[in-house]
Structures are given as structure tokens and as C-alpha cells.
Amino acid sequence: MTAFELTTEHIEQRNTATDCARMGTRIEEYRTREARDNPELLIRAEASLAAPAGEIPEIAAQELDAGILGEAIKRHGALIVRGMFPAASMATLRQAADKVIDACADPEADKTAARGHYFNPPNNLRSIMPNKDRELGNTRNFHRTSGSAMCVEAPSVAESLLELYEQHGLKELVTQYLGEAPCLSVKKWVLRRSLLPVAEAGWHQDGAFMGTDINTINMWIPLNECGGTTGAPGMDVVPQRLYGIASAEGAQFEWSVSDSHVQGDFAGNEPTAPVFQAGDAFFFDHLFLHRTQYRTDFTRTRYAIETWFFGATAFPKNQIPLAW
């Protein structure tokens, strides 16, 4: 792996017009593309893969390769990679997340003069949404009230992230894991800054709203220490490979799973809340059951970046794929 560091200077020296045009092109490349019918799925129920209970495997960044990632995802649904990204890059990204999330909450941000490295959404963001203004407005509103923002709102930050990922071998890793080139997603590439107090979020599998005829891997990067009893929300997870979407019976949303179902139905794989450090990477797929960690005594904000990668021919169109 490389010693590449992402700095604020690096982001702010970028050409905002070029980055914006490039992000627009990445989105445009998938406008008329459809996923293949009946793609060969990476995850299929196989009795021989039944995993030992209760653990999410952890490795150091130097140990990571596509074989280890594939094995962990197939058997456990998830993998924690310790020390994937350097601390200084994570500090840069915390500052960038503050600026992007604040800009997205600012009603004046869309005025041309206020656009820049931390807010400069491509023009085709509205037209790429199936329900145009209504969908873009609802999506932005959801993020505004959740303390998050889509990376594509700030193409210079998004392009810097792609560079960071590439420098750390992610493009090759994800390509090998998916068995084809990856794409990313307008809707599921997100900067997050938790709001305090943390609201009780629904347990969910992303496949409940993405669909399941897809090949995916999410890389969730905490930008500061969180989880366990650190005082900042990490993730609550069910440490078990699932092969389908769990029942939404009794849950708040049709895509979520009730807490009593989660607490009662996974004997030997009870929910757990791992401790994460800035720069760890938490990989999981669309069948993995999780939620924002919930406790009533959080005192610290948590920053994170969620990046979903999909197979270039096995993607959920409703998440608005974009080319890498």
C-alpha cells in the first residue's frame, strides 16, 4: 500500500469546473445503461459455507486482498480492515465533511458565487433522477435532516476520494472481488456527521431497497473513533451471513427490521457494536443486517463515509450508478 496522504491543499488546488464536468460525465455514462438480466450472483446459499457463529473477522490492511475479502463476505457477510487509511487523510476528510454538509444545509449555497470545492453539484443531478426535482429535493431533504450529504454534491471532494481509494488499491481490489469493473452510486456515496442525540435508526439490509439481483460491496470508513462504549455512534451489526431479506413485520419501514426480531432471532449471532478507529474500513454487502449504533448516552459526534460499489453489469439502477 502507498503513503498517499489527502490534504486540504490537495482538495483546494483542484479545478472545480473540471471536477464538476467529470462527475457529470461519470453519471451520464450510466444514463441509458441497464443491468444484465439474471446476473451471476456472488452470494448464493451454500451449506458448505456455514460460518462459525458470532464474529466479524478482522485483519490488518497489509493482509487485505480480494481472496480474503471474498471469503469473509461469503462466510460472515462483513470484514473489518484495521488501519486501511492514514489518520491525517481522515482529519482532512472530517473537515471536508463539515464543509460539504454545512454547504448542503445552506439555502444560499446554490448561488453561483458560493459554489466551489465543497459544493458544486453537476447540472445533470436533477435530470438523472427518475422523478426529477421531487426526487432530488426529497433526497437532499433526507440528508439535511440526517446530518449527511451525497459526495457528488462536491465533485472536487468526490474526485479526491476516488484518488485516495485508487492510491490505496481499492479499484483493483473491488474489481477483483466483483469479477468486473465497479461502478459507484449517486445516492449511496455519502458523507456522514451524526446528529446528537442519535435517533433510533431502523435495522436494515440495503438490499431491501436496492433489490437483490445485484453484486455489491460497501466500504464504510469511520473518520474518528466510534462504536462500543466510545461515546460516538458506530454501527450495530448482526454478525452473520444472510442469504435473503429478513421480514419487515412489526418494523417501522417496509425496508427495515424490528428490534425485537433482531434481538430474538439470531441466537449465537447476537447484535454487536464493534469499536472502530479513524481510517479502519468496514466492508459488507447488501444482505448484511445493520443500523447506526443506538444508545441513549452518546456524547461525541461521529464522521464516516459510506461508499457502495456495484458490478458494472449487476447494479441497482434505482441508486443512480456512476462510472469509476
Ligand SMILES: O=C(O)CCC(=O)C(=O)O
Ligand atoms: O453511518 C451509519 O450510521 C449508517 C451507514 C449505513 O447504514 C450504510 O453504510 O449502509
